[in-house]
Amino acid sequence: xxxxxxxxxxxxxxxxxxxxxxxxxxxxxxxxxxxTELVIxxxxxxxxxxxxxxxxxxxxxxxxxxxxxxxxxxxxxxxxTGQGQWQGWIDVSAVVLYMLxxxxxxxxALTRLxxxxxxxxxxxxxxxxxxxxxxxxxxxxxxxxxxxxxMSSPALVQTEEAELMPGSAGSDAAQGPExxxxxxxxxxxxxxxxxxxxx
Numbered sequence: 276x277x278x279x280x281x282x283x284x285x286x287x288x289x290x291x292x293x294x295x296x297x298x299x300x301x302x303x304x305x306x307x308x309x310x311t312e313l314v315i316x317x318x319x320x321x322x323x324x325x326x327x328x329x330x331x332x333x334x335x336x337x338x339x340x341x342x343x344x345x346x347x348x349x350x351x352x353x354x355x356t357g358q359g360q361w362q363g364w365i366d367v368s369a370v371v372l373y374m375l376x377x378x379x380x381x382x383x384a385l386t387r388l389x390x391x392x393x394x395x396x397x398x399x400x401x402x403x404x405x406x407x408x409x410x411x412x413x414x415x416x417x418x419x420x421x422x423x424x425x426m427s428s429p430a431l432v433q434t435e436e437a438e439l440m441p442g443s444a445g446s447d448a449a450q451g452p453e454x455x456x457x458x459x460x461x462x463x464x465x466x467x468x469x470x471x472x473x474x
Contacts, residue, residue: 280369363425
């Protein structure tokens with residue numbers, strides 16, 4: 276998955292199913308929560324249709340992120356970490372920030388379920404919603420970024436790996452002294468000396 280973060284690779288795989296599950300559905304629900312929150316603050320009316328829409332979209336978004344986060348943990352984060360296949364800090368940050376935003380949305384859903392009638396909890400809920408928007412958009416930005424930009428001299432690393440590959444010119448040059456002292460090298464030298472002696 277060179278030149279692409281695992282975040283973007285996940286969205287593009289199994290298209291358009293993954294795009295709908297991991298991007299469209301949770302983002303639409305979360306953006307609806309944000310928009311209705313602004314409407315509620317502007318209208319300052321109690322228990323309207325906007326409140327109901329805001330409440331159920333927040334709960335639905337929190338529920339949707341539970342299986343998404345479990346999938347990311349089990350199928351993405353643990354395998355990539357165990358096999359050392361992350362492509363730098365940009366690749367890691369995109370997935371981790373997206374997962375953190377999902378945890379925040381689930382926490383927001385819990386506050387709506389447990390304290391929906393308490394006015395003092397609105398500040399905490401708005402704070403959670405703001406944190407979700409910031410982290411989710413950062414995850415999107417990093418997810419669309421070339422992960423090579425966050426790696427330490429990727430071109431140099433590839434060059435060094437190529438030089439260490441068997442059969443490459445760099446490998447032969449690096450192994451020059453050892454090859455000169457190898458049995459094959461000694462045998463070749465002996466055959467050349469014997470040939471000159473015969474002549």
